Amino acid sequence: MKKTAISRRSLLASALGLTLAGTIWSGLAHAQDFKMGLLVTGSVAEEGWNRIAYEALKRVEKELGAKISYVELQQNPASFEKAFRDYASQGYQVILGHGFEFQDSAQTVAEEYPDTVFLISSSNVHDGKVIGLNTDSSQPFYLMGAIAAKMGKAAGLIGGMEIPPIKEALEGFVNGAKDASADFKVSQVYLGNFTDATAAKEAAINMIHGGADFVVPDADAAGLGTIQAVREAGPEISTFSIFSDQTEIAPKNILGTYIADYGQGVVRIVKGIKEGTVPTSNVDFGLKDTDVVKFSYNDKAAHPVSEDVRKYVEDVRAKIIAGEIKTRHRQ
Amino acid sequence: MDHILTLGFLATTLGATWRLATPIIFASVGEVISERAGVLNIGLEGTMLIGAFTGFATVYATGNLPLGFLAAGAAGALAGLLFAFFAITIKANQIIVGAALNLLGLGLTSFLFRTYLVQTGQGVQIVPAMDVPLLSQIPYFGTPLFRQNVVVYSTILVALGAYFLLFRTSFGLTLRAVGEHPKAVDVGGRSVALYRYAAVLIGCSLAGLGGAYLTLAHANQFVEGMTSGRGFIALAVVVFARWSPIGAFFVSLLFGMFYALQLQLQAEPSIHIPYQVLQAMPYLATIVALLLVRNRTDTPATLGVPYRKV
Amino acid sequence: MADINIPPPTNATSILAGASLRAGLSRLAKATAPPVVAVLLALLAGAVLLAVTGFYAFDIFTVMVNGVFQDVGSIAEMLLRATPLILIGIGLCVAFRCSIWNIGAEGQFYAGSCAATFCGVQFAGLPSWAHILLILVAGAAAGALWAAIAGLLKVLFNASEIVTTIMLNYIAIFMTSYLVTGPLMESGAAYPQSAKLLREVWLPRVVPSTRLHIGILIAVALAMIIYVFLFRSSAGYAVRIVGINSHAARYAGISVRRSILLAISISGSMAGLAGAMQIAGVTHRLYQDISPGYGFEAIAVALLANNNPVGAIFSGILFAVLDSGSELMQINAQVPQVLVFIIQGMVILSVVGFAALKFQSARPQE
Incomplete structure (x- = not known):
C-alpha cells in the first residue's frame, strides 16, 4: 500500500486538481483518463473478501493502465451512496461496489450518472449499467x-x-x-x-x-x-x-486450493467496458470460467x-x- | 445429539472454556486491581488490542516469544500511563478517557497494521502446548484440559498473585484503602495518586498480556479488531465477581464456557436454534447474573471518582 | 462537571442588557475556545502521525476540508451523516447530566431501526404522513424501552448501567441479525436485508437533489427542546441534581428513581428515533450492520459539547466532517480510513484535558 513519496505527491496533486475540476470544469479536464473506483466494507489489508477486490483493482491498473482508487467504508449502508457519487462525479467510468449490499445505492446513483458503469460483486442484478458480478463459490x-x-x-x-x-x-x-x-x-x-x-x-x-x-x-x-x-x-x-x-x-x-481469480474476471469485464461493450446481463463466474475460478491440488x-x-x-x-x-x- | 451427553463432549467443552477464558481472566484480574484503587477503566478493549498488536509485531520482527509478551505488557502499561495521566493527574472523567482509549487502540493498531504489516503470510510461531505430567494421563479429561500452553496455565498464578498482592501485602492494603478512603491514606502521608498510577499500570499491562495471548498463544495472526468485545466482557466480569481476583477467574471461566458451548451447540445439526440466539447467550447471562448478585456493598466506595486533595 | 449555562434573558435596562450581552459573548467565547483549540491539537497530532508514516499531512487535510465543503451536495451529505450523531448526542446529554453512563445508544439505535422497519413494511394503506409518524414514534419508543431495561435494572437491582447497556448492545445487534435473516427478511430474495420501504413512507427531503432529509431539522429542534427541558424545567432540574449528587437530591425530596428512568428513557428514545430516521430517510431497509458505531461516536459528541444539547449540534457536525473527510482522504490520498478513530480519540483526550484544567484553575478548592 505504501508508495514512494513522489507518486503520492502527484496523486495528491491530481486529487486536488480533481476537487477543483469537479467544481469548475465539471470533470471535462480529465475526461480522457480511464478511471476505476472501488468500494469495500472492510479492510483491504486482510486476507479474504475485500483483499480480492483490491487485487482486482490493482490488476486493472496494471493491465489496462487505469487510474484507480478505493475506499473502505466500514459496514455503513448510509455512506455507500455518497461514495458512489464521489467517484461518479469525479468522472470515474467504472465503480465496483464489493458486496450485494451496494446494489440499492448503485441503482439510485446510476440514474444520475448514465455514463458510469456500476459493477456489484456477489449480486445477480442487471439494471441498465448496474451489473452484478457473482463468483459462484x-x-x-x-x-x-x-x-x-x-x-x-x-x-x-x-x-x-x-x-x-x-x-x-x-x-x-x-x-x-x-x-x-x-x-x-x-x-x-x-x-x-x-x-x-x-x-x-x-x-x-x-x-x-x-x-x-x-x-x-x-x-x-x-x-x-x-x-x-x-x-x-x-x-x-x-x-x-x-x-x-x-x-x-x-x-x-491443505489438500487443495480454491482460488477465485476475481481480478482476471474483473479485468475481462472492465476491458470490455473500456472498449465500449458494457455487459448486457449479469455475470456469473463459475467452474466454466477456468481463468477465474480455479481449483488445484496440493501433492505435498x-x-x-x-x-x-x-x-x-x-x-x-x-x-x-x-x-x-x-x-x-x-x- | 447423543454425544452431547458424553464425557468426551464435556471434556472438550472444559478445555475450550479455559482457553477462551484466558484473555478475559488477564483483563478482568487487571481491572479488579485498578477498580480496587478506585479507578474505572472502560478502555480495556483498546488496551488489549494494543497488547495484541505490539506482541505480534515484536515477535514478527524478532521471532522472540518472551520478548513479545514483555513488549505487550509494556505497551499495555504505556496505554495505562496515558489513561492514568488524564484520569488521575488531570482528574478527567474516567469513562470519557476510557472511551478515548478504546478509539485510540482500535485506530492506532489498525492504522499501523495496514501501514507496516499488511502481508504477514504465515504469521508467527505461537507458544506450544505442553503436557502437565500425570494430570494429562487422566482418561477423557487429561488431553483437553491439561494439554494447554503455559499462558493458559499461568492464569491460575495471575489470579492467585493478584489475590496475594491485594490481601496479603501492605501495598495491597494501602491500594484498597485508596479505593475506599483516599482521604485517610492522604492524611497518613501516602500519595493517593501514586497508588492509583500503580494500580492502573498493573491493570493495563495485564490487559495488554491478555491481548497478546490472542496473537501469540492462540491464533497466530493479528486481525483488526480481533478482541471482538472481550475487553467489555471483562468489565462485566469484574462487577459479577464482586471485585475479587479469584472470583474474576471463575466468572471468566463461566463466560469462556458460554463462548465454548455456543460454538459447540451451533455445530449440532439436530439443534434448531437460530445461531444468533446462541451467540446472545453470554450477554443475556451477564444481565441475569447481575440480578442474582444484586449487591452494593462490595463496590469500591470511590470507584470512578477522582481524588482531590483538601 | 463544569456547566456552561447561557445566562438567562434579563428584563433590565438596555445598558444592563448590553453588558449582559458582552458578558454572555465572552462567556460563550470562553466556552467554545477550549473545544476549538482541542480539536486543532488533535488534528495536529493526526498530522504528525501522517507525516511520520510518510504521508503529506497538510495536502491531505486540505483535500479533506475542500472536499467536505465543496458544494451544496457534499455539505448536505455531511449534514446527513451528522443527523444521527446529533440526535443520539442530545439524548446522551440528558443521561450523562444525570450521571447515567449509557454506553448502549448503539443497541438502542438498532432497536429503533428494527421497530421502524417492522412498522414501515406493515400497515400499508395508512395515509403517508400518519405512516411516517408511526415509524418515527415506533423507533423512539423501541429505543426508549431498550434503554429502560437498563434503567429498571439500575433502580431495582442496582445493576451497573455501564455493564447492562454494553450487554444490551450485543443482544440488539444479534436480534437484528436474526430479524433480517428470518422474520423481517425480504421474501423471495437471498440477501439478509428487509423488504424495501415504499416511497410513500420515505422521509421528505429538504434540499433538492440531495439525500438530506427532514431529520436534520427535527434534530436541531429537539436539541432546543431538550436544552429547555434540562435547564428550564423542574424535571430537567431534578435530573441534573441527581447527576450531581443523588443523596442531596433524595434529601431535597426529588425522586431519584424517576429521574434516572426518565433520563435514560429520553436518551434511548433519541437513539431509537435516529435509527428510525436512518431507515425511513437513508437506507430505506434494514441491514445487519445498520450502524457503523453511531452510538459510540455520539458519546464523544455529547462529551465534546460538555453535555449541552445545543453544543451537541456543533460537535455532531464536527464529527460528521471528520467522518466524511476521512473517506475523502482515502478516496483521494489512500490514507487508511481508520485514522478517523485516532483523531476522534485525540479530540476527546484534548477536550477533557482542557476542561479539567479549566475546572481546576476555576476551583482551586472544593
Missing part, C-alpha cells in the same frame, strides 16, 4: 465437499456471517458431500463476524474433537484461526485453502487426494459446467 465448494465425503469421516464448516456468498458456498459443500456419500455428516458454525480468529480456532478444535477430519473455513481473516487449529491437530485432519493460496501455512493439511499434503477421487471430481466438474449438477438453490 458453491461450485468449487461442491468439489471440496465431494473430496471430503470420499476421503473422510465427517466435515465441519466455519462461516463468518450468514450472507449469500458464504451461505451458498456452504450449501455447495453440503450438496457435494451428500451426492458423493449420502450419510456423510457435515456440521456448520457461524462466527457472526470476520474478526474473531480465536473463536474460529476454538470452533475448529471442537469439530475435530467431535470426529470431523475435514474442517473448512469461509470467514476471511478469522479463518486463519481455523487453519491454525487444523495444523496443530496434525496430518490426519485436512482442510482447503480458500480464495487465496495459504498452502504454506499448513502444507501437510500428508494424504494427497487419490487418483480415483480426482477422477470423480473431474467427472462432477464436467457435469457442473454442463449444467447437469445444481450446486446451490436446490429446493
